Amino acid sequence: MAISTKSSSRTSSKQVKSSRNGAGVSKGLGESGVVGNIDHLDLFRQMYLIRQFELACGENYSKGMIRGFLHLYIGQEAAGVGAISALRADDYIVSHYRDHGHALARGVDVNRCMAELFGRATGTSKGKGGSMHIFDAAKRFMGGHAIVAGQLPLAAGLALAQQYEGTDGLTICFFGDGSTNQGLYHETMNLAAIWKLPVLFFLENNMYGMGSSIERVRAGGIDFYPGMATYGIPAAEVDGMDVLAVRELTEAAVSRIRSGEGPQFIEAKTFRFVGHSLADGQKYRGQEEVGEWEQRDPLSTFPLMLINQGIATPSQIEKIEAEVDKQIKEAVQFAEQSPEPDPTEIATDVFA
Numbered sequence: 592m593a594i595s596t597k598s599s600s601r602t603s604s605k606q607v608k609s610s611r612n613g614a615g616v617s618k619g620l621g622e623s624g625v626v627g628n629i630d631h632l633d634l635f636r637q638m639y640l641i642r643q644f645e646l647a648c649g650e651n652y653s654k655g656m657i658r659g660f661l662h663l664y665i666g667q668e669a670a671g672v673g674a675i676s677a678l679r680a681d682d683y684i685v686s687h688y689r690d691h692g693h694a695l696a697r698g699v700d701v702n703r704c705m706a707e708l709f710g711r712a713t714g715t716s717k718g719k720g721g722s723m724h725i726f727d728a729a730k731r732f733m734g735g736h737a738i739v740a741g742q743l744p745l746a747a748g749l750a751l752a753q754q755y756e757g758t759d760g761l762t763i764c765f766f767g768d769g770s771t772n773q774g775l776y777h778e779t780m781n782l783a784a785i786w787k788l789p790v791l792f793f794l795e796n797n798m799y800g801m802g803s804s805i806e807r808v809r810a811g812g813i814d815f816y817p818g819m820a821t822y823g824i825p826a827a828e829v830d831g832m833d834v835l836a837v838r839e840l841t842e843a844a845v846s847r848i849r850s851g852e853g854p855q856f857i858e859a860k861t862f863r864f865v866g867h868s869l870a871d872g873q874k875y876r877g878q879e880e881v882g883e884w885e886q887r888d889p890l891s892t893f894p895l896m897l898i899n900q901g902i903a904t905p906s907q908i909e910k911i912e913a914e915v916d917k918q919i920k921e922a923v924q925f926a927e928q929s930p931e932p933d934p935t936e937i938a939t940d941v942f943a
Contacts (some may be wrong), residue, residue, distance in 0.1 A: 631902050634834050635678060636911050637892055638668040640727025641692040641936040642890050643919045648691065648708055648722075651923065652869055655679035657708045659777050663690035664880065666864035670795050671891035677845055683747040683753070688723035689795075689863075690735025693765055699727045705922040706723045711929035717940070718932045719935045722904065738772035742766065742883040743792075748777050751855075759849040769800035771815060772808065782856075784822040787853035791844055792880070793823070794858045795831065801867045816858040824856050829863030832887045862889075 608705040645663045652661045664671065667689075675684065687694040694704055699715060707714025708722050715725050723816040726734040733749065736742040746764035751761045770776050771794075783790050798805050798813055805813050819826035825847070831838045837859055844855035897903040 596868070598728045614784050616619075629838070630834070631897055634838075635695050635897065635903075635908070636915065636919060637672045637676075638834065638889055638893065639912060640701070640918070641668045641672070641695050642772070642917055644695060644705070644886065645675065647705070647919050647923055649865070649869060651709070656861055656927070657722065658710065659721050659723075659755045659836060660688075660691040662867065663869070664689050666884065666888065667797060667831065667861045668692055669834035669893070670793075670831040670837055670859040670861045673767070673834040674765075674793055674841045674859075676834075677820050677838050677841040678763060679760070679817055679820040680730065681758070681760045682718055683733055683746075683760070684765070685733045685742045685762060686725075686735045686765045687739075687742060687767055687770070688737050688768070690723065690725050690737050694725045694727065694732055694922050697727070697732045699725065699730055699732055701918060702925040703727075705926040706929045709926035709929070711930070712927040712932045712936075716941075717936065718929075719936075721939075727764045728896070740766065740770035740775040741771065742780040743775050746792075747788055748781050750783070751786065753789055754786070759789075761791060761845065761848045763791045763793055765793050765795060765932065767800070768794065768805045768809075768815070769799065780819070780822045783854040784824050787851070789848045790804045790854045791841070791848060791879070792854060792856045793841075794856070795861055796858055797861050797863045799863070799867070814858070816856060819856045825852075826856035826858065828860065831859030832889050832892070834889055841942055845871060862887075870893050893910045 639666060642739065644663045648657060648661060649663060651657050671692045671783055678684070683742075684693060684697055691704060694715075703713060703715045704725055706712075707718060707720060710718045710721060714720070716729055723735045723737040726732065733745065734742075736745070743766060745762060746762045750762040753762065766776075780792070782788075783792075794815055796805070796813065796815060800808065810819060814828070816826035816828050816908045822828060825844075827832065827840055827844075830836050840857055844857055848855055864881060881917050882883055894903070898905060898908070903911065
């Protein structure tokens, strides 16, 4: 995957700091990797699964096995895994078109996800949705959405239903910085605040939209969370490259929502190592900036921290990697061997 080497003067990774001190540092030893009720090895497994899944998607896209647009989550794994690990099974998740990582973090079947990208009948949407439309209602994963900001009012509707039912369930809505210039973004924030909806707005700010940095298209600069004061929504920023920092902040926000305090807003500063999609030549940013962020790659820093802190051993990390590599290989084989959708199914599940 080629990355442009043109220079860039915009914000570097060194200027984005974690929201807490000592983020990612855990105390205690244990072969299980469980410290303080956090299964560190499972967090690593999920992030590594997402990374290898996305790499396999990129490879098969190049082979022509995956068609249409392909938006990869490479680099942002810590944000999705950290946030989703703090949720319950009865919480809803709504995502954007970079949805593979969120689906896998939620536990959506790896084989069915890969089959969906291959356009096969065994996929999560019967092969008719593709990359941007992975759904699993049983997991309360209410899908990726191709329309920029289109998922925001849907999240508000789900949260309204939860509020109406009188449960303490909540809805988390993932969206990117590109969504914030849409009217739906502001309309949803306003309505959620007025009705005190149980929704967690989770902004994955990778600081680049499709073809431009956020600084070139937004008058307010790269920080969004201060603007939530306009709606009276509590908001905070977190280092989106630190899975434990994301989980900690998400747990705090989730607790407030379940206590009836209304919507919360988290802005995770993160970075995609690849283009907006695989059709993106990335002429708007330079290799130097990408390299700075790659030094903070959670797939490198997190397992190293686990080993240095005595939470895991190199052999445990290697075992997880081998198991996931096998799982991804089998998922690709499953997708390749799955049947194409029957042409008679073209109108099935279509509602108007």
